[in-house]
Amino acid sequence: MKHASLPQEAIRIEDRWYVLATSSKAGEPARVLKHGESFALFDRYGDTPRAGSGEHGVYHQGTRFLSLHELRLNGQRPMLLNSSVRRDNGMLTVDGTNPDIFEGGERVVEKGTVHLSRSSMLRQGACHERLEIANYGLVPVKLQLSVEFAADFADIFEVRGFHRAKRGRDLPPRIDAREVELGYQGLDEVVRRTLITFSEAPDILTAERADFELELPAHETFELDTRICCMPTQKPCETDTFAQAYELLDRETSGRASHCATMHSPNEQFNEWIGRSASDLGMLCSGNPEGPYPYAGVPWYSVPFGRDGILTAMEYLWVDPSMAAGVLRFLARTQAFQLKPEQDAEPGKIVHEMRKGELAALGEIPFGQYYGTIDATPLFVILAGEYYQRTGDAALIAEIWPNVERALEWIDGCGDEDSDGFVEYSRKSGTGLRNQGWKDSEDSVFHADGRLAEGPIALCEVQAYVYSAKVHAARLARLRGDQEHAQALEHDARQLHKRFERAFWMEDRGTYAIALDGNKRPCQVRTSNAGHVLWCGIATHEHALRVGETLLAAPSFSGWGVRTVAEGEARYNPMSYHNGSVWPHDNALAAMGLARYGMKQASARITEALYEASMFMDLHRLPELFCGFPRRHAGEGPTLYPVACSPQAWASACPFYLMKACLGLSFRPEQPRIRFLHPVLPQFVDRLRLADLRAGDAVVDIEFERHGEDVGVNVIRKEGEIEISVVL
DSSP states (O other), rough: OOOOTTTTEEEEEEEEEEEESHHHOSSSSSSEEETEEEEEEEEEEEEEEEOOOOOOOEEEEEEESSSEEEEEETBBBEEEEEEOOOOOOOOOEEEEEEOOOTTEEEEEEOOTSEEEEEEEEEEEEEEEEEEEEEEEEOOOOOEEEEEEEOOOOOBBBHHHHHOOOOEEEEEEEEEEEEEEEEEEEEETTTTEEEEEEEEOSEEOOOSSSSEEEEETTOOOEHHHHHEEEEESSSOSSSSOOOOHHHHHHHHHHHHTTHHHHHEEOHHHHHHHHHHHHHHHHHHHHHHHHTTTTOOOBBBTTOBBHHHHHHHHHHHHTTTTHHHHHHHHHOOOOOOOOSOOOGGTTTTOOOOEEEOOOOHHHHHSSSEEEEOOOOSSHHHHHHHHHHHHHOOOOOOHHHHHHHHHHHHOOOOOOOOSTTSSSOBBBBBOOOTTTTTOSSOOOOHHHHHHSSSOSSBBBBHHHHHHHHHHHHHHHHHHHHHOOHHHHHHHHHHHOOOOOOHHHHHHHETTTTTEEEEOOOTOEEEEBBTTHHHHHHOOOOHHHHHHHHHHHHHHHHTOOOSSBBSSTTSSSSHHHTSSSSSSOOOHHHHHHHHHHHHHHHHHHHHHHHHHHHHHHTSSSSGOOOSBOOOOOOOOOOOOOOOTTOOOOOOOOHHHHHHHHHHHHTEEEEEEETTTTEEEOOOOOTTTTEEEEEEEEETTTEEEEEEEETTTTTTEEEEEEEEEEEEEEOOO
């Protein structure tokens, strides 16, 4: 991913490329729409402005097809009344009105006379906008409506700051009565076109601007539909009109949540948090050619990422298992079968990321289909095991079992370069990622004195993932009747547990070392990675309790969540990407790990911190990360990280996993059974209802209610044969 350090915002895409962020999104969050391989970033006015943070625009398949789209009324920007994204994330709606309009020093239209309504949505490679201008005055008004537009066809990496010595060429524009076509031929010989079509013919239309001279009678409305079609090939957009696009949107969103479990409480702010999170996950999956696979995040990661997809599906698994099924199938299809050092690919390895666009096609970036991740492969096996535990879907497990076996072979083979029993990484590609865990900034793995660790590097959480993968794979092997394989995997897991405790535990620091370097020396730094160790169950109970104390102590816990690196460590910086910031998904895994070892109140505390952080976020949307400064005065929210993705898939799924940790929710498919182990409710919820929770052919509604220090559990509805057990 990327790395940043303030105040200069030097963002490292990987260790050869540096990007400068010239402004922060913290002051004015973008309005985000996404569908399939397209996404759009608008400002509050519904424009993609000429000036601003630089990333606004309409994108498709990794290319910006529209870099400017600004609306003016008599040369002035309309006055903003309201700007909101629909709760299901399907449409941006902006309301505005006219400022005072003068001609020759005389006011000819009083402000507030004309109402402008803009509605924008994305569908099937096109951005559709409907503009309605209504005259609420008593007399007719004359207005000039101007729409300026441009397409720079910049690759997403160019938008991020990647400098190219040479680009392709702009093509001559084509202009008809109601449409303009802008084109660009890349160095990859692909011709990309943007077709802008207006439902009404402009009075003047150029390659940069459309002007409409309007004479609007009193109480009359002018309506204009605009379609911006992104064409990476000659194939035109599939949706022609705003009405067609709206019908598709309505059909998609109405059926999106029909099979999902839901949460509801008397706390409306909690409901907003959960509702927006679910809508964001739906949006990040909607229309994707990979199927129900969540793209990692907008704007920088609106593509499939292996690790991100797996962890997002894991967090959301109890709500909607179909996402996990989609993730497993896609990653099985794209699993590496050959050794390709330029892609960091090895047989059995799970993909890190897949991108389209000119730079990926030319190999100017290595991420077209890139495998430089050390953890996605064991996580793939874990997700397969967790999916079966949730659903009992033996057919899907049989379908992907060859992929699971190849993943296990990679773990024991290429994944363990020196055959020491630990999985480690070292970059094979000359242009790939230097660090290949989830903290993949160049400076994210270091020793206590601040020296960067030299590889091959064995991360603590990766060993925990491998342990969990072998435990899950043993269960699946036994399910398939292969007792010998199951016993071998269980033996491997036990041996790894012993090696891990000897090599990684730091008695004097009360936690696990983040990594072993290439000389097998532990990097003795307090980090959030230890929370992942607890999540996987490889820690001894005694050590887990010590880790819990360390994670919730002031150096690690900011008050808004657990920091990636504890305050006081050599490279601690609360404004950095991985060395002191707070990541919601990281906290969710830690909360689940704490709950696993009985530290439910600690899980609830993390849940409360992130809920309270969401209260200060635009749309209650938890971003990819935020800064790790200590919580200060009442009324002050967390400090935003200026170029964080929002929405980000695993951050959006985080609230669901946090609540699962608090409730102690688990499934047993053979019974079937739903179990709640020592459920607690965080302080902001006194009563909680889970509805449409499915297991096998059964569906249940369950209500939790606080009674002093205890939580009561009531089954409100039960359809089908299922056992519900509660351990208080």
